[in-house]
Amino acid sequence: MTIAAESVTEGISFGLTEEQELLRDELRRFAEERIAPGVAERDREHRFPADVVAELGELGLLGTLIPEAYGGAGMDVLSYVVAVEEIARVCPSVAVTLSVTNSVCCWPIVAFGSEELKRRILPELAGGALGGFGLTEPGSGSDAGALATSAVRDGDSWVLNGEKAWITNAGVAKYFVVMARTEPEAGKRGISAFVVPADAPGLTIGKSEEKLGLRASVTAPLILEDCRVGGDNQLGELGNGFKMALATLDHSRLGIAAQALGVHQRALDLAVAYAQERVQFGVPIARHQAIQFKLAEMATSLAAARVLTRCAALAEGGPDGGRLASEAKVFASEAANRACYESLQIHGGNGFSDEYEISRLYRDVRVLTIYEGTSEMQRLVISRHLLR
Template sequence: KTNEMSVPKFVIRLLSQAFVSVKNVHKTVISQRCIHTTNVHPRAASTNVSHVHAEGTTGHQLPSDLLSPEEQMMKDSVARLAAEKIQPFVAEMDRTSQMKPEVIQALHDNGLLGIEIPAEYGGTNSTFFVATIAIEELAKVDPSVSVLCDVQNTLVNMLIVRLGTEEQKRKYLPRLATDMIGSFCLSEAESGSDAFSLRTSAVLDKGYYILNGTKVWITNAEHAGVFLVMANARPTAGYKGITCFIVDRETEGVNVGRKEDKLGIRASSTCSVTFDNVKIPESNILGEFGKGYKYAIEMLNSGRIGIAAQMLGLAQGCFNHAVDYTRERKQFGRRIYDFQGMQHQIAHVATQIHIGRVMMCNAARMHQLGLPVVKEAAMVKYFASEVATLTTSKSIEWMGGVGFTRDYPVEKYFRDCKIGTIYEGTSNIQLNTIAKCLEQDKLAGC
């Protein structure tokens, strides 16, 4: 249905045209690296190019955070959607810890929950980079809505797009694009940062796997119609027995627990999910048997870039509110913004946000091309979380007493940002990963 507001689904479909040919890829993708057609990530395989770069009108490389006209159109369209369809409900959703059904419906109606799903399955047939644009723009208004979009697109949808059989794709992708939410079930009470020590088991019995175990901290669980569950189907093989199963919510033995009463992102549902003798056909294995650990690692890289986009959007949204206030509030006959000490703080925070965005765009472009991004994903997730923490704290200080009240949105951003240092791997886990990558680079002579 067309109205006075631009329709993001239409915009995203336009975006897909920008990636049909090598010529358009050259215009929109940023990279100096050579891409060899062997061992290339599935996202890059469709381009069939050995070298991809972007050039401006002068023939020089464009910066990674510069958007193509189509990408800018997408950014503007999602911003309008967030302002008109989400902003009016943000305070209420935070207070009640409940996502409005009409908000979820608006995301589905405008193609934001099936961004990378191919058009043949009802999706918008766009790219990972476009997904990060949407995640960032939504986070400027409400990080809770943003993380729903992030998990759906970067984890659930892409696992099925990449690994699903044709039957699995036909069954789940059209619904995920239009009316279903999905959840990714990895964490357990005894396996958080040590994710692959999980205890959820899957025992083969006459053509069916019997799942038993409990997953915790599962995002989107309250609304999910399908769960992608990591379970060990061969404990004697250790982590190499971990296999990914598609589990429908209505399957007997699946129980979603109460929502956690959280500090921040309160409208985003976080629940435990218990599997009690859940009977799953062998045909519901996603991908290869015993490769679940590999898939989880790969998806967590994209998920971390998505969380970085969320944290940077959150930081920018908070920054905008606070700086606008400093331009209106006067003390000693002058705007607060006009004091040099204040200007220096604002300039510093603005610089940190910009650096984070460049890092995020670079990591997203690299991932889209199939380049290794383990280090880049860890770096940007860590850095963006730190930037969000700095920005929200400073914003409250700049606004003084009113920033400490719920009359203004900055205190919510302050609460929401803390999760950025925790989920998709804590900040310390990111630092461990970065250090390991640096050691590998040294051994490789880099």
């Protein structure tokens, strides 16, 4: 059952420039015309929408943060955040495919790659190739510094061994930024970063995860067995991989906050439409104050999350950037989870049916407080900034 739900707060631009508003409007049209059709079927069939993602690539949306000199769109971070929100509003699975490529693959290569590496790889990513990020392992999630994958120098190459777990875009990406241990005894300072092509000898993709949500996105393990990459695929300085991973996550959390905004907006829009349509006790349920208060709460927390996320995007790279990104991520993702819960509640029994979009959003939203650092880890990051 598709509810024609107009966006109830779309007139408010929250400090966007005219150009950014234009981008938002164009992407909203694109998302509704090209991404929305078939979204429920793709979720049901766990089907990755390769055609839709290819179109995003043609529009330059997979290389938004890559400078024009390397073929990218050279967008500012706030525009990127606006783009992710608009896509997530229609399909969170496509939004995560896009944000992972931009934020955790393209971004660290732009920030830390040698000129040669950037010239060799970025044009392909800017042209529509997908990217991934391999930090998590079966034995190390929140405690990423404990990772066990090793990288050993052999002549001109690096040889990687280990397993990366829960890797978004594994199976569809062309390049992965992978963290591996180059000095076994050096703790977090013994970790380095590498760009691993999907066709590198010794790299295989494990079985795709059967997920609660984001079922039209691909998530699978990366298995590295004597996986050989060229010495020139090392990213940044040797031993600096953990620092680079943290810097990357400081940036990429803005993309997760933006995903949360898109899902939150849609959950609110659906709730407003349903509450005006559904009649109980002789009146639309929207006339009951208990329902009105839920809608008011959802709208208020959305406005707060949006302002905080956009503020964090503007502060990126500055002294408060990392803390604000964590604050935006934890606030927006938890607010979006609450909004989906209340929107489903407003839908009553119908909300529990696959026929209604809110049931998919309720599943999709759950991971936002988990990946790219759980809510607990965000609170640790924020408090570390405060107590430094």
